[in-house]
Amino acid sequence: MASTTVHVAGWTNCQFFRKAKSVIQGLSLLYPRDIAVEIHEYPDRESFRTWLFEHRESFGEDASSHRSSPFCWKGENDFIGGCDDTIEWAREFTSAVAGPAPAVATNGVLNGSGGMVDDGFYGQKPSQHGFDYDLIVIGGGSGGLAMGKKAAKLGAEVCLMDFVKPSPAGSTWGLGGTCVNVGCIPKKLYHTAALLAEGVGDAVDYGWKAADKGMVDWATLRLNVQRHIKSLNFGYRTQLSKIKNESEGKVDYKNGLAVIKDAHTVEYTNKRGKVATTTAARILVSVGGRPKPLDCPGGELAISSDDIFSLEEAPGKTLVVGGGYVALECAGFLAGLGYEVTVLVRSILLRGFDRECVDRVQRSLEQAGVSLRIGVLPESLEKGADGKITVQTSQGALEGFDTVLAATGRAPDTAALGLDDLGVEKKPNGKVASTHEQTNVPNVYTIGDCTFDSYLELTPVAIQAGELLAERLYGGAGAGGGAAAAGDHLGAVHDALVDKEEALREEAPQCLPGRAQLLRAPALVELRLEHV
Incomplete structure (x- = not known):
């Protein structure tokens, strides 16, 4: 079109x-x-x-x-x-x-939706096609886990590979991907902590004599959040191991960094440096994305959203670079926890969002004490002998920061996968080109934040895309891909553009056309769907 x-x-x-x-x-x-x-x-x-x-x-x-x-x-x-x-x-x-009607998969081809071709492996088991597995999933985030578990429950033999490359600051985490480890889950827990701080401030008026807002105990907050995340990591591992007892399929988990060697072979390296290979009829690329580094001299001094939730020491006085929802959410909960926060924004806040809602978000952040510097860019970072960071900007120097958080966008983590050697088409931004999650190499598929298939970079979209793709390839029938799933979950069209991440992550499976409602919390503004 x-x-x-x-x-x-x-x-x-x-x-x-x-x-x-x-x-x-x-x-x-x-x-x-x-x-x-x-x-x-x-x-x-x-x-x-x-x-x-x-x-x-x-x-x-x-x-x-x-x-x-x-x-x-x-x-x-x-x-x-x-x-x-x-x-x-x-x-x-x-x-x-x-499309006018749900697409139906026959011999691996989506009839009625166009563009998807037969990869030659529909209905075959390892004993028939000769490879070690039916499917190798590269990436253990929300989409990869959903696809792997669904395919196995439908009888497929799956190998799921996941390996977290340390961030520039050295942060790593467990199975579950961005949302569980360094995104939705920890952000909401820190946001809840900030909301509790606001409640403590009002508690005296409600008769709570011992209420004292004070300063948050960062070490305790961090420890308990990380314990919760590790329990989720363990839960995912347990779920994978149980599938073999519940169905004819299985999921073998490999904690290894994967490189695709050819259309059916994947080489993986574990944390001890041991290299092994395995094969499959099909390969799914679901590696997600990572934060973009701060591109200026001294940019290596900045951390990202990969690091903020596991900092050993409290962030202290913080400079956030970026005007998207990741930047503003982090700025909001940090301010709510009692830290001094400044945000540098290149042009406008929340580009592409409803401007009336954005104006209210901006007012709420400013009322919470966040200093928004619109139209100001960092030009260099330098750490002094006292450990404080000085940031030279397009409008002069800003001094005395304990932490600089870069939140200027994310990039797909596809550069070192071996896709170029295989001939898989990628877009200039590194995202994998696909139609109905199928790449130009017919037995190689892709879902989630690393694909260009009209996706919103949201957890429920990746999960739904993975489950629907598994249905098409291993269940005998299915509906359209991730983009169609997003449209279905949104209903016809929302009466208002709401915060895509928050609304869809929590409300997508059931939401009806609704209106944006601002939940006024000085620590952080969230936009959700109010059902009508």
């Missing part, structure tokens, strides 16, 4: 304009290769109507009588209509992209 530019014109305080704008912006996030957005926003009703009455005749007869905000069209002058018409158009577009 060729890219379509959808235009939404209206005046700022019109609720119907904001609603239509949010729907189309949300659609462009779900289908970035198919939908582009241009917003024509006027400060008041009068200026919008002046524009409208001057231009509506050029959009055809249906548009000539349109008098209200919003006024929406696609392409040059293909009139859509007002708010309700635009939402209906978005629903029809979503249905067209997802």
